[in-house]
Amino acid sequence: MDRRRTAVWTLAALLAAAIARAPALSQAGGPPPSVVVGAAGDIACDPGDPSYNGGAGTVTACRMAATSDLLLSLAPAAVLALGDNQYENGALAKYNASYGPSWGRLKAITHPIPGNHEYLTAGAAGYFAYFGAAAGTAGQGWYSADLGGWHLVGLNANCAAVGGCDATSPQGQWLATDLAAHPGVCTLAFWHHPRFSSGPHGNDPTVAPFWEALWAAGADLVLNGHDHIYERFAPQRPDGMADANGLRQFTAGTGGKVLTMIAAVQPNSEARQAASFGVLELALYPNGYEWRFVPLPGSAFADAGAAFCHSAAPPPAADFYTLDPPCRLADTRESAGPTGGPALAAGVTRAFPAAGACGVPAAATAVAANLTVLVPDRAGHVSAFPWGTRYPGTATVSFNAGKNRANNAIVGLGVGGKLAVAAALPPGGTAHLVVDLFGYFR
Numbered sequence: 001m002d003r004r005r006t007a008v009w010t011l012a013a014l015l016a017a018a019i020a021r022a023p024a025l026s027q028a029g030g031p032p033p034s035v036v037v038g039a040a041g042d043i044a045c046d047p048g049d050p051s052y053n054g055g056a057g058t059v060t061a062c063r064m065a066a067t068s069d070l071l072l073s074l075a076p077a078a079v080l081a082l083g084d085n086q087y088e089n090g091a092l093a094k095y096n097a098s099y100g101p102s103w104g105r106l107k108a109i110t111h112p113i114p115g116n117h118e119y120l121t122a123g124a125a126g127y128f129a130y131f132g133a134a135a136g137t138a139g140q141g142w143y144s145a146d147l148g149g150w151h152l153v154g155l156n157a158n159c160a161a162v163g164g165c166d167a168t169s170p171q172g173q174w175l176a177t178d179l180a181a182h183p184g185v186c187t188l189a190f191w192h193h194p195r196f197s198s199g200p201h202g203n204d205p206t207v208a209p210f211w212e213a214l215w216a217a218g219a220d221l222v223l224n225g226h227d228h229i230y231e232r233f234a235p236q237r238p239d240g241m242a243d244a245n246g247l248r249q250f251t252a253g254t255g256g257k258v259l260t261m262i263a264a265v266q267p268n269s270e271a272r273q274a275a276s277f278g279v280l281e282l283a284l285y286p287n288g289y290e291w292r293f294v295p296l297p298g299s300a301f302a303d304a305g306a307a308f309c310h311s312a313a314p315p316p317a318a319d320f321y322t323l324d325p326p327c328r329l330a331d332t333r334e335s336a337g338p339t340g341g342p343a344l345a346a347g348v349t350r351a352f353p354a355a356g357a358c359g360v361p362a363a364a365t366a367v368a369a370n371l372t373v374l375v376p377d378r379a380g381h382v383s384a385f386p387w388g389t390r391y392p393g394t395a396t397v398s399f400n401a402g403k404n405r406a407n408n409a410i411v412g413l414g415v416g417g418k419l420a421v422a423a424a425l426p427p428g429g430t431a432h433l434v435v436d437l438f439g440y441f442r
Helices: 003-021 064-074 092-099 103-109 122-135 170-180 205-216
Strands: 035-040 078-081 110-112 143-147 150-154 186-190 221-224 230-233 248-252 269-273 278-285 288-295 304-308 320-331 349-353 366-374 380-386 397-399 405-412 418-424 430-441
Touching: 035 064, 035 248, 064 103, 064 278, 078 103, 092 103, 092 122, 103 110, 110 122, 110 150, 150 170, 170 205, 186 205, 186 278, 205 221, 230 288, 248 278, 320 349, 320 366, 366 380, 366 397, 366 418, 380 405, 380 430, 397 405, 418 430
Parallel strands: 035 078, 078 110, 150 186, 186 221, 221 248
Antiparallel strands: 035 278, 143 150, 230 248, 230 269, 278 288, 288 304, 320 430, 349 418, 366 405, 366 430, 380 397, 380 418
8 A cells, every 4th residue: 555545544543543532622712812013113204305295205205104004004012113213313393293193193002212313313312202211211222021921122223322232331231131031931122223134234243242142042033124125034143144043133124214225135034125115013922923024005025924932832742622523724715814715826825723713722732634635736735834833845635736635634733823834836836725623632
């Protein structure tokens, strides 16, 4: 008998045996909790800018009103303003006139940091006056906060203005103490100047001490502005070497002022663009995060994904529970949506929310699923795996063109309790997928 078929029937037998002795449980609860955060920097034009246009801006500049409308539509729990929030010099009157009517509509939930333009007013006085206590101690500009099980650290990259950024500076000593006081939690740090950038400003070694401290503490994310582009890096070490245990950096200098260009693509840069204003949306879970760049309407650029935090504990040993009757989690033949269309296509990963759906509780760690591939127009295979983990490349269901195929599998649930699927197909190929759940582990 074919070895793959033997493996399939062996798995099916194991699942059937587990079902036969497992108790039924019907509680669902809801999806795992998350906190949505919106972020960008380089935001509001000077009211004297030729493109200001009464605050509405033009197609290519001063889009702070449009990006703030986008933020409001996301209904975030928090906003991270990544510096150069108010051009040209961060004066209080300009904050009130330009930033205030746009991004200032979310001021009550904003965690800001200053950029270099804020310091064109002595001591960034306008910035500190506008944001008040939310900006940290006036004259310093660093602080931390806890949100949704995450630790957020706001830093001031205007090193010369605040006594330095190295480990012996007041800010460096505070950072080391703060990180030591929050061990073993998902950690996000944000400041203005990026350590690594494919934009015109390029790499900035001045902020390397921040990276060193965060790397040593096992932090997860770094958010920056300064270069007026969007860019996402693979996790890397402070020296720029790729490392799965490293920090993932996002640059989101797309808040509205103006866009620049991709100057020289840096190592480990995984996605980048300089054609669309927009905001970075993060969904923070206690054990991981999802990201999505949300551009202004009309842009075709997309970048989204998920990852576990370094501190995420492996799932504990779990018991198996049946779903009686089985439940349909997803069907790509249905209308477009989180559990519907479109069909799977080459190079596209879909994530289906399983925990909190179909009677699967939020605390579930894995599901028993039947995956059925329908009307594939090319030969290929589908892989199912935990959302936020690396695509495994191994087949859960293999199929030939025009042939429907099904297989049972136990699939771990990833970030947000989601199950990910990806199709290995030739370019242009598509296949529909139906996912039915008949049990889960908890």
